Amino acid sequence: MSITEADMSDDDPGPDRPSIAAMAASAAERFPDRTAVVDGGKRVSYRELYEEARRFGAALVASGVEPGDRVGIWAFNSREWIVALLGLQQAGAVLVPVNTRFKGREAAGILHRAGAKALVTVTDFLGNDYVEMLAGAGVALPDLRTTVIARGRPSGTGVPWDAFLARATGEALAEVDRRRAALGSGDTSDILFTSGTTGEPKGVVMTHGRTMRVATDWVAMTGLSEGDRYVMVNPYFHMFGFKAGILACVSAGATMYPQAVLDVDTVLGLVAEEKATVLPGAPTMYHAILEHPDRDRYDLSSLRVAVTGAADIPVELIRRIRDELPFQVIVAGYGLTEAGTASSTGPGDAPETIATTVGRARPGFEIRVVDGAGEDAAKGEVGEIVLRGPTVMAGYLDDPDATAEVLSPDGWLRTGDLGRFDEGGCLSIAGRSKDMFIVGGFNAYPAEIEAMLLEHPGVREVAVIGVPDARLGQIGMAFVVPRPPAPSADEVIAWCRERMANYKVPRFVELIEELPLTASGKVLKTALQERASTRAVT
The missing domain is CATH 3.30.300.30 (ANL, C-terminal domain)
Incomplete structure (x- = not known):
């Protein structure tokens, strides 16, 4: 069985925003004085965010980063993470995010495989100095020329944030503007490595057009707008935090509140103080909020959008989110690094549907559940989920064989996930094929x-x-x-x-x-x- 939705139209980034760099420039023009990021005591507008990103991009240019070079970010959610992302895109570079829970050898392996020319990192997170961890990893990184310390004390050969930005020159800024104008939707924008929980991580190559489509579809799915205030618990190194977080906000002009870690007291206090409206997260986050003994002390009435996703959300949890919290929109979805968000529930769906399914195909996507012979499985029968759509990856980095195993010439992606369709045409996830x-x-x-x-x-x-x-x-x-x-x-x-x-x-x-x-x-x-x-x- 399969389900299909019509192609996107109004949500396509469009020819005036062919790249992430152009989208950031457009946001500075459309929302110049609107607050873009609130991080601790610092607030920056979209105009200020864009100018700092340009300076970061120019500093990369001055440091020898060329168009298409890879730049890693190994850091917790912060304003500097957002600036580095938007800045490296201004320089025509390619983002390579690194999981903050990785040890030095794991991070070095990702940076080595990507051939990263520069790295943005931190020296104080959960008791770790990432510069020291990388130096002690025992992995040669011949391509890595520049390490920027976004937060924390000086360490090794790392360049402090302000000192790095000071490298920007007028000539480098002019070069950044030339590179931004030259970027197209088919240029590579990011390489996200899969989690590697069942094997060696693979580098998922995405283009500007594909990645921006994930962001703009998330805006359409949630109704995100410039009046929204988005508390960002999902880590930026993950597809959700980066694409459905930072880039969705830049597209819509919403305000971002990056959270380094999930602390329920901090999140509840922030929602009450800043009148936050958007709070996506894993089911465990909502459960922790609902079970918090002092939840009633916080004014949470501003909350509007909840988005979650998992194969095993309790129906009772969704009912409690609906009944005990003020969210007007509660969405569950299915996404993966190789494809972005492929399906979601709708605003009118019942709690049982939101809890037990991941809804229907997103615009532009086709989703099938197939048996071992590759034929459509009967309704209600479990099979492998295969899908095709506008945000499916270009391929795996330097691995044509692995790409050919999962991606057909006509664009169908074998997800490795198992699912079934119910009588209403909604997709349920039965787990990973490797977990069966x-x-x-x-x-x-x-x-x-x-x-x-x-x-x-x-x-x-x-x-x-x-x-x-x-x-x-x-x-x-x-x-x-x-x-x-x-x-x-x-x-x-x-x-x-x-x-x-x-x-x-x-x-x-x-x-x-x-x-x-x-x-x-x-x-x-x-x-x-x-x-x-x-x-x-x-």
């Missing part, structure tokens, strides 16, 4: 089992994996974060036996305080596999 395990010949889908387990009143969060079994090949193991009063593992298993087919029932349940998460909020199932391997479960 086979119990005595039956396919077991972790996301489906997790969704059922979340109906248990004593289960706050859960993740399910397959573990080896001598008789059945594999069996399920559930890691449960309980809510008081916590059920026992045996009680959870007994509850499952009454509600699930036998092959779906986890044979082992472990109660834990929290699930291991990536910096972008996804459950790190490789860590759970390692934890399970230390137990005698077979």
Whole structure:
């Protein structure tokens, strides 16, 4: 089965904004005095943001960065991150974001593979000096000529932020303007590396046109406008934070409030003080807000837009967001690094639809669910999700074989995700194909089992994996974060036996305080596999 939407029209960035650099220039013209970024005690307008970005771009030019060169950003969400992004685009360079949770060797591996010529980083985040971590990684970076310290103390050969901006000259500024004018929608804009939770990260190559389309479609999906104030918890190194965050705000003229980490008290205080209207995040963030003991002390009445996404959102969570928080628009969506946002629910959808599906195809997208032979699966049957649309990647960096494995000549992307269509044509995610395990010949889908387990009143969060079994090949193991009063593992298993087919029932349940998460909020199932391997479960 497949679903299709018509191509975008009004939301296309258009010929007057062929690149991210041009879009930033346009924002400075359209919203010159509107506040663009509020970061701590500093507020900058769109005009000021653009001028600082131009200076950053000119400093890159003066440092020898050429059009098409790659520039890494390994830093927490901040005003400097936004300036660096927009500035490197002004110089015609290509963004390579690096996960802030990476250790030195992991970050160095990404920078080496990308051939980064410059890096923007920090020297004080969660107790880490990233310049020191990189120096001690033991990985040669022959292309890396300039390291800029956006925040923190001096370290190694890193150049402090203000000193770097001082490199900009009149000649370099003029060169920046020439490069901006020369950029087109087909030029490479960014290379985002996949999370690598199931293998070595791959570099996803995107063009200006594709990336801006993600941003402008997000604006259309949420109704984001220049009057909105957007609290940014999603990390900028992730597609959501960068494209549906920074670039969506620049496109619409909204105000950005970057958050280095998720601190619920800080977020609630910020919403109340600044009358914030947009607060996207993982389901865990909304749960933490709802469970906050002092939530009623904060005035949250300004909140308008909530956007989340996961395969296992409890229906009760969506009902509570709708009933206990003032959001007028609650959206769940499905996206991936290789394609941007491919589907979403609509403003009129019921809580059950928002919680259990990721809605329908976004404009310009075609989505199919196919069986092992590549034919459309029957409605309700699980198959691999394949899709085609205007924001699908150009390919994987320096890896034509991997590109050919997932991207057909006519533009169909094999996502590796499993899903099904319901009677209303909405797509549900059943999990990653690599997460699926086979119990005595039956396919077991972790996301489906997790969704059922979340109906248990004593289960706050859960993740399910397959573990080896001598008789059945594999069996399920559930890691449960309980809510008081916590059920026992045996009680959870007994509850499952009454509600699930036998092959779906986890044979082992472990109660834990929290699930291991990536910096972008996804459950790190490789860590759970390692934890399970230390137990005698077979």
